[in-house]
Amino acid sequence: MDEPLRRLVAEHAATGRLPGRAAVEECRAIGESAAVRGVPLRVLVDDALAAADGTAAPALRRLVAALMDGYEAAQHAALRSEEAARKEFVDDLLQGRAERLAERAEHFGLRLAESYVVAVASGMKDGDQDRIERDLVARFGSHNILVAGREALLVCVSPATLPAAVGEFTHHVRARFAPGWRVAVGRAQRGPGGVVASFREAERALELAGRLGLAASVVKAADLLVFPVLLRDRAAIEDLVNSVLSPLLGARGGHEPLLETLAAVFAVHGNQAAAARRLGVSTRTVTYRLERIRRLTGFSPDEPTQRFTLETAVLGARLLDWPPS
Incomplete structure (x- = not known):
């Protein structure tokens, strides 16, 4: 037991006096010091009760309350410091600032020599x-998962050897995010530079999916490599x-319905009823619009080579x- 704690508790247990502000603050400081040194809170409380020997309950309650306040304050301060260090590490990692990254990564359980997604x-x-x-760490362990907010995005870094992590991440996003959410996944890359590359690929895929108006809620950077x-x-x-598309600008009724029709037809692999x-x-309207497009541009979505040219032009x-x- 800390000698100052023994003295405080014994003094007030013997006299029955309620501890004043100075004694309370001293006890709180003892609690903070114990938390920093890693002394279990249960040990502190047991020691305080042993020193009181069952007497002077009001005084003891006040001292123990101060002891626990100090202990919890130190724990909260440590958590805030850990959160700040984690945020700084994630920012440095995703921006490729290499100073002591490997050493700091070990603190958070990441082995940066591996491949990450x-x-x-x-x-x-x-x-x-x-x-x-909290949910991902509970399933996969803090040494396998790094989750952090970055601007308006939620970022998940996981080992390439743990493909279920991305699926679980997507599951929780689907369950908790507002409608309109989207997840983009970078390719597996090795080392600290690989984490940066995978992150930038995922960011780029997210941007491309929005610009292209893709319906999919989950997109993979590997599937969008043609666009960069x-x-x-x-x-x-x-x-x-x-x-290819300039002839549509002069169409009666405007070019928008014709471009929308092409995009819808390509999205369902040419199925006009689905489009x-x-x-x-x-369906008759879709057929009519496609015929107008063929007459205006000279390209038909029904002919494979011409369909590829039209689709590339629409995406462009x-x-x-x-x-x-």
């Missing part, structure tokens, strides 16, 4: 992060879009926000 989710509300992190390739040669994609349901029109138009307003 980063998933990001949009649509987070207050409180979502803590609940989802297209955008690297902006002049070529602009030329394709203008050459009509997506658009809320009749979305990527470029074509036509300019």
Whole structure:
């Protein structure tokens, strides 16, 4: 037992006097010190009760309450410090700031020599992060999962050898996020630089899915690799879009219904009845619009090569926000 604690408790147990502010503050400080040194709270309370020898209950209650207040205050301070360190580490990790990353990663249970997958989710509300992190850590362990909020996104870093983690992350996002949520998953990459690369891929996939108007709630960066390739040669994609789709700009009723029809048809792999349901029109209307597109552009969605050209042009138009307003 701490000698100061023995003295405090014994003194007030012997006299029956309630401890004053100075004694309470001293006891609180003893509790804080014990928490920092890792002394279990139960041990402190047992020692205090033993020193009192069952006498002077009111005085003892006040001293024990102060002892526990100090102990809990130190624990809360340690938690806040840990949360701040964790947030700083995540920011440094995802931005590729390499200072002592491996050493700091060990503190959080990450072995950065392995391959990791980063998933990001949009649509987070207050409180979502803590609940989802708690659930994932309970299932996979804190050494396997790193969950953190970054701006408006929730980020999940998990080993590539633990594919179930991404599925579980998505499950909790689906259950807790507001409608309109989306999860994007980067490719598995090795080392600290790989975590950064996977995170940036996932961010980019999230952005592309929004710009392309994709219906899927879960998108994989590996499935969207063609689009960054297209955008690297902006002049070529602009030329394709203008050459193929410009004839639609003068269509009676505007170009929008025709582009929407093409996008809907491509989304359901050419099934005109399904496209009509997506658009809320009749199948006959879809057939009529596709014929108009063929006459205006010279490209038919029914011919494989021409369909690929049309689909690429439609996706390029979305990527470029074509036509300019």
